[in-house]
Amino acid sequence: MTATMTNPSDMTDAVPALSALAERRAAAGPDWLTDVRQQAAARFVELGLPTNKDEEWRYTPLREVLRPAYVPAEDAPAALSSDDLKAFQFEGFDASLLTFVNGRYCPELSDPPTDVTIAPLSEALKAHRGLLESELRRIAERDEDGFARLNSAVLEDGVFIHAPNGTACSRPIRLLHVAVPGAAGGRPFMTHPRNVVIAGEDAQLTLIERYVTIGEGVYLTNAVTQISAGDRAQVAHYLLEQESAEAFNINTLHLQQGTDSKVESHSVLLGGALVRNNVCPVLDGERADCLINGLYIGHGSQHLDNYMNVEHAKAHGDSRQFYKGILDDKSHGVFRGRIVVHVDAQKTDAKQTNANLLLADTAEVDTKPQLEIYADDVKCTHGATIGQIDNDAIFYLRSRGIDEADARAMMIFAFAGESLDRMSVEPIRDALTRELVRQLPRGEFIESVL
Amino acid sequence: MSLLEIKDLHATVDSNEILKGLTLTVEPGRVHSIMGPNGSGKSTLARVIAGHEDYEITGGDILLDGKSVLEMDADERAREGIFMAFQYPVEIPGVSNTEFLKAALNAHRKHHGQDELNAVEFLKIVREKMKTVDMPADLLKRSVNEGFSGGEKKRHEVFQMALLEPGMCVMDETDSGLDIDALRVVADGVNAMRDGSRGFLVITHYQRLLDYIVPDHVHVLMDGRIAKTGGKDLALELEDKGYAWVTEEAA
Incomplete structure (x- = not known):
């Protein structure tokens, strides 16, 4: 340094x-x-x-x-x-x-x-x-x-x-x-x-x-x-x-x-x-509806930081945050989700989830929710997970003849799939899926089975 | 045709010896059943044959058509023709059955020097095999085993077996959690695959399954070894008398 x-x-x-x-x-x-x-x-x-x-x-x-x-x-x-x-x-x-x-x-x-x-x-x-x-x-x-x-x-x-x-x-x-x-x-x-x-x-x-x-x-x-x-x-x-x-x-x-x-x-x-x-x-x-959906896929020494700042200013608003991270090598993912519910935003329904898949011991993720609620009649939930690829699933796939690299690739794509499914415009979702698959390990194989 | 030979097999998990010198030969076209009390090593045997990495082989050998499979990973064994129907099939959310079956089928075809299937050919084969075990029509759209009932999961195992056409089928307590109707569907699926050359190793806790899948030989597994071997009547005897007498006889 x-x-x-x-x-x-x-x-x-x-x-x-x-x-x-x-x-x-x-x-x-x-x-x-x-x-x-x-x-x-x-x-x-x-x-x-x-x-x-x-x-x-x-x-x-x-x-x-x-x-x-x-x-x-x-x-x-x-x-x-x-x-x-x-x-x-x-x-x-x-x-x-x-x-x-x-x-x-x-x-x-x-x-x-x-x-x-x-x-x-x-x-x-x-x-x-x-x-x-x-x-x-x-x-x-x-x-x-x-x-x-x-x-x-x-x-x-x-x-x-x-x-x-x-x-x-x-x-x-x-x-x-x-x-x-x-x-x-x-x-x-x-x-x-x-x-x-x-x-x-x-x-x-x-x-x-x-x-x-x-x-x-x-x-x-x-x-x-x-x-x-x-x-x-x-x-x-x-x-x-x-x-x-x-x-x-x-x-x-x-x-x-x-x-x-x-x-x-x-x-x-x-x-x-x-x-x-x-x-x-x-x-x-009032009754504003907001969906925040994201996927961050890091490899090498990439640093991918997501900062959400959702403000509910009026009543009956609905916000949903879903972010997923897949981190390999020495990459570092960050998710921070701040939700502010102002005093006038009664009956707010705010939800936040962040799920992460770590593919290497050297990969890192920091995830932190931050809720600031000034109204008294609201529903706010948050949750974060950090996990690894399920070995039982890998064995199951391999027991059907799929080699380890392909089995892992399928599991990684499956993890990302949920985020893609939330994209409502189908041709855009398909185009983004293609771009994403190309950058995943064993992308050609994944494309061949889609 | 496939010949499975298990010779003096010793296997440990977390340094506990589970299989302690197991010897067994499944000839082509034969159905062998393994019965035994809880903890005797039945499921370990199935998983060891399939190549699960949690088990360490400390002695003996497993040969498929004369070739040792011990150096092969689970996926290579599968492509060589060993299929294990799971006692507890794994739910894999996000992996659709289409992706899963296409990947498995094409891995097998590639291994045997065949071209990968196109979408039309794939669907044709899958639809045909789906009928044999009465799979729901929306199967392909669903994630692997996700939200399947116990019966659906077991039917799905037999369906995959029908699709991949293995030489050696190892069925780990396929009857557990099945009602009598589901049991019959599963057994019909298995019986349809008995073609005189394919070998079966049917592991079960209860004699009931063997009313439907009638074995040529029944083995009693106790404490990691085959303690007794007999014909299909042995299963009835075990159902009637339990396992204790086998232990006494062996002693």
Whole structure:
């Protein structure tokens, strides 16, 4: 660890450098945005980035993430053609496509939906100020985390998606985030994309966010996606993380839910060196319904951290969290599920489970529930398990002629299967299943028996 | 055809010797029954033949068609033709029967140099065999043994046996937990597989099963050894008199 101490770009230097960037960025843009950015920048400069002393980051060391001297994304332009993206096409269903390369929205590589309003954030700041300003301010005021504050202060690129009241978006919207680390001349770079999604009253929307890497190299993505679901709106969000082994990804999903709205968030974390997956719904209307479903599959020395912060603000809300981890080698999984039931949120029904499968003695998992209940008539349950593959089941499978590696692969896939089954859109579930199976041991065999 | 020879077999678990010099030959086409009191080593024998790793073989040998299986893992023994029907089939939530049966069947086919089955061929074979033991139609969609009744689990074992067509079938207390109707279905399934070349080792606590699966030979296992061997009438005698007289006779 002595090398860490002498590295000039160690984390002690990262905060001043990022603060300078935040302050520089904050000065640009329309006045109201400057105001939002400057407030966030001030809070970022004041509080800095999290450390292990922060309860929410206790199990996730940021030393490696903050060691590189990142250059901003604009110094990492990458030209890709649609051929480069072919490998990331989903089969089996039709979806619109919004492509981001090194954090920049690329209209020429996109196939935007036509039945909802789509605009790059830079344009939306002018054209859709009314909607955008209140959305951005609401999140900026809620940012409790250094990374989210940094995102608000820098507020780089992204898209604005607006499904007006009563719109049922016909195709799922894919947001493909491609990182090309080689583009910055081998220097580590960072991006801070922000996507703002508004589903109006009675609107229906399905989003699939996918993070992938072309090539090798270190980079940091600090992304924030905010989704506002109006009264009776139905929104499904899928996250598929498949980045390279050198990628750092801090990802925050804010969900704002109106009365009788129904929101699903599904996360599948397969890649990255260190991934922090924040899912933060606020059930801000009566009878809001929220399903949080996730799967994190680690190998090598991956660190996959899931932080859920579910806030019940109004009565009769229903939230269910199901996260499952499969951890091999020296990988480290974290699940923290915070549920806050505010005083007005009577008759809340909140449930949380986290199950983990450890495939190696050297794999590690930390799981911790955190319930804060201020209402007196609520139902809240939580449970966590950590286990290993059932040897009796392995013997049973082997006694039928299936070799040990295949038997283990079947058991691992079975453990993941429950999470996949919760994904309600069948073609998306099938596509994610294929991606997942490809990254599991003996994936070809599993595919052959499905 | 398969020939199973067990020669002076000694097996221990957690350094307790359970099998203490067991010798037994199951000729092709024959049904041998093993009976014996609790704790005599019946289930150990079944699991040792199948290749369970909890048991250590400290002496003797097990030969299938003249070839020792002791160096083979459980899955290789299965592909070579040894099938054990479990006393307590394992529930495996999340693994569908389709995946399970396809994996098992294709592992066998690959081992014997045959092509893997496509989806249509697989379904055809499975449906055909399902009829023989009256499996529920939704079997393939369900997880392996999950939520199955006791009778369904045992029928499922016999169904798998019919599907994989092993040369040597070892049945560990297949009758336990079965009512008389289920017992008959299971026995019919087994009898349908008696073809003059396949060997059976039927382990049971009760004579009742042997009314339906009529054995050629009955062995009494006591304290890890075969204490007495006889014809099918021996089972009736045991039912009538218990096991104590065998001990006395052996002494």
